[in-house]
Every structure is written in structure tokens, then in C-alpha cells.
Amino acid sequence: MKSIKLYILSVLLLVASSAFAQDAEGAKESADSLQGTSKEQPNPVHPVRTLGKVAVIDTLPTGNDALSIVLFNDNTWRYILSENYKNDPDIFSDHWNTSATHVYTDIDVNSLPEATALRLVDSLESYHYPYMGRITSRYGPRKGRSHQGIDIGLKTGDPVYATFDGKVRFSKYSGDYGNLVIIRHNNGLETYYAHLSQRDVEVGDWVVAGQQIGLGGSTGRSTGPHLHFEVRYKGQSFDPERIIDFNSGDLRRGELLLRRRHFSIYAKYEQDFGDEEEVAKQEEAERKAAAAVQYHTVRSGDTLGALARKYGTSVSRICQLNNIKSTSILRIGQKLRVR
Numbered sequence: 040m041k042s043i044k045l046y047i048l049s050v051l052l053l054v055a056s057s058a059f060a061q062d063a064e065g066a067k068e069s070a071d072s073l074q075g076t077s078k079e080q081p082n083p084v085h086p087v088r089t090l091g092k093v094a095v096i097d098t099l100p101t102g103n104d105a106l107s108i109v110l111f112n113d114n115t116w117r118y119i120l121s122e123n124y125k126n127d128p129d130i131f132s133d134h135w136n137t138s139a140t141h142v143y144t145d146i147d148v149n150s151l152p153e154a155t156a157l158r159l160v161d162s163l164e165s166y167h168y169p170y171m172g173r174i175t176s177r178y179g180p181r182k183g184r185s186h187q188g189i190d191i192g193l194k195t196g197d198p199v200y201a202t203f204d205g206k207v208r209f210s211k212y213s214g215d216y217g218n219l220v221i222i223r224h225n226n227g228l229e230t231y232y233a234h235l236s237q238r239d240v241e242v243g244d245w246v247v248a249g250q251q252i253g254l255g256g257s258t259g260r261s262t263g264p265h266l267h268f269e270v271r272y273k274g275q276s277f278d279p280e281r282i283i284d285f286n287s288g289d290l291r292r293g294e295l296l297l298r299r300r301h302f303s304i305y306a307k308y309e310q311d312f313g314d315e316e317e318v319a320k321q322e323e324a325e326r327k328a329a330a331a332v333q334y335h336t337v338r339s340g341d342t343l344g345a346l347a348r349k350y351g352t353s354v355s356r357i358c359q360l361n362n363i364k365s366t367s368i369l370r371i372g373q374k375l376r377v378r
């Protein structure tokens with residue numbers, strides 16, 4: 040009897056150990072594949088669920104001033120960052136022109152900082168690809184013109200989604216772009232969705248990542264149905280592949296260190312991978328720099344001088360980071376970037 044028990048025990052152990060070996064093998068494989076991609080994508084962010092054609096019907100306060108709840112017309116809801124707690128309260132008023140496609144025409148690229156750290160997503164703000172399909176034309180010079188976005192083939196009528204949370208700045212037919220929707224996001228980035236056959240959002244609408252904003256088409260200067268997708272910061276376009284991996288649909292990382300040189304039409308994301316090791320090092324440094332970004336919520340009695348001392352920086356640096364003057368009046372609750 041004892042030997043039978045021992046036999047059963049040893050068989051169980053054998054089964055368990057072979058299962059463990061398989062697991063270990065599987066774990067090793069996934070570790071390898073993770074390592075294989077880690078150079079290119081340190082912290083990829085997966086898309087949120089597709090919301091489809093939902094609309095925000097109400098925004099409700101919560102017990103926490105920094106948080107609001109948005110209610111959608113499909114009976115779902117989500118937390119969002121309250122408007123006055125966004126990093127820069129001027130994002131949705133500065134250069135807010137709802138009748139022009141390009142509104143930062145007075146800002147020269149050389150006046151922008153050498154590098155800008157942007158949070159693309161956080162625990163409250165999420166991401167969804169605009170459309171998943173084959174890239175038919177990349178960012179860069181094209182036949183003597185500048186192709187300032189990326190083209191993704193689609194079928195007319197396919198849904199197109201908001202990439203991040205934000206507010207619709209522009210929604211109408213506009214020349215070469217055809218039916219165009221432009222969304223300004225909480226970090227100041229703007230995304231452009233062109234050649235749509237139908238627009239489902241209007242100027243001033245708050246949208247969330249994964250919300251259907253229109254249907255793909257071929258309106259404007261277009262030779263066939265495709266989505267022309269642009270990403271711009273202060274009016275300057277950069278390669279959308281810098282932030283989105285259109286093969287997997289993932290966002291490459293949660294933070295972006297946007298360099299002034301990225302605004303060149305010749306600065307293609309792919310080409311930056313000429314020297315992988317160098318790029319891996321650079322990305323690690325960029326990741327650290329982006330992670331070092333720090334915010335301060337203004338309290339009663341705060342002054343720029345005191346904040347500069349507290350965070351070991353200078354008044355002029357804080358002003359530069361927040362695009363404010365040293366004489367600007369601070370508001371209680373205002374969120375300032377201090378590092």
C-alpha cells in the first residue's frame with residue numbers, strides 16, 4: 040500500500056516537474072521575446088477597449104477635486120482628470136481657433152525647447168489606435184511635397200477612433216484634407232484625422248480614447264480610401280510611428296521625449312534605429328528624463344521663487360516649462376510643471 044502511494048506521489052511529482060519545465064521554457068521564451076522588443080518598446084501601452092460611437096452625456100464631480108466622472112450614452116462611465124487639474128490650464132484656450140486647420144503659425148520651430156517631455160497616458164488618460172491597417176505611405180518628403188502624416192489603407196465606412204482623450208478643435212471639410220477632425224489632447228498634442236467620409240464629432244466635444252470620431256473615406260485630395268493621420272505639437276508635425284506601432288496597435292511608451300529635431304520632415308522614426316545600441320541607450324536616458332517630470336499643485340502662499348527653491352530649479356525654467364511669465368499670477372489648484 041505504502042509503495043503504491045509512493046508510486047502515485049512520484050508520478051505526480053514527475054508530471055508536476057515536467058509541467059514546471061514547460062512553464063519555465065515558456066517563461067524563458069516570453070522573457071526572450073520581451074527582451075527582443077524591449078529595445079524598441081520599453082513600456083508599450085495596449086489600446087483600451089473600443090468605445091465605438093458613444094458620446095459623453097454628462098460630467099459629474101466626485102469627492103476628489105482632481106477627479107470627475109464622465110457618463111457615456113451607452114450607460115458606461117469613466118474617471119477623468121478634472122479640467123482645472125490638467126497640466127496646463129491654457130491648453131484648451133491658447134491658440135484655440137476652431138475655423139483654421141493650422142493655428143500655431145506664429146510659433147517658430149526654433150523657439151521650441153530642444154526637448155519636451157510629454158505624458159501620453161497615465162492612470163486616467165488612455166490610448167487607442169486611430170485605425171489598424173496597412174501603412175500605404177509614411178511620414179516624410181513625397182514627390183516634392185512634405186507628407187506630414189501617415190496613410191493607412193481602409194475601406195470607406197470603417198470606424199476611426201480618437202487616439203487619446205481630448206477636445207475637438209476642428210471638424211469640417213477642408214480642401215486637401217477633405218473631411219477633417221482635429222483633436223487637441225490634454226498634453227497639448229493635436230491629432231488630425233483626414234479624408235473621412237463622415238464626421239461624428241463637432242467642435243467643442245470632449246472625446247475619450249477609443250471613441251468613434253468618424254468613418255474612413257476618400258474625401259479631399261485622395262486617390263483611394265485611406266486615413267491620413269497626423270500628430271502635431273505646437274503646430275509642428277512629427278512621425279506618428281514615433282509614438283504608435285501600427286503593426287501591433289500599441290502605443291510605444293507612456294511618455295515621450297519629443298526633440299526639436301523630430302519636427303524635421305526628414306526625421307523618420309525608422310531611421311533613428313540605425314544604431315540600435317546607441318538608440319537603446321538614448322531611449323533609456325529619455326525614459327529617465329520623462330520619468331523625472333514633476334508637477335506641483337499651487338497652494339495658498341506659493342510663489343514662483345519659493346517653488347524654484349523647493350524643487351531645486353529656477354523661476355525662468357518653471358516659466359519656460361509652463362509657458363508662463365515670471366509675473367503671472369498663480370491660482371490655487373493650478374498644476375505647474377516644476378521639473
Ligand SMILES: [Zn+2]
Nearest residue numbers: 188189190267
Ligand atoms: Zn497622407
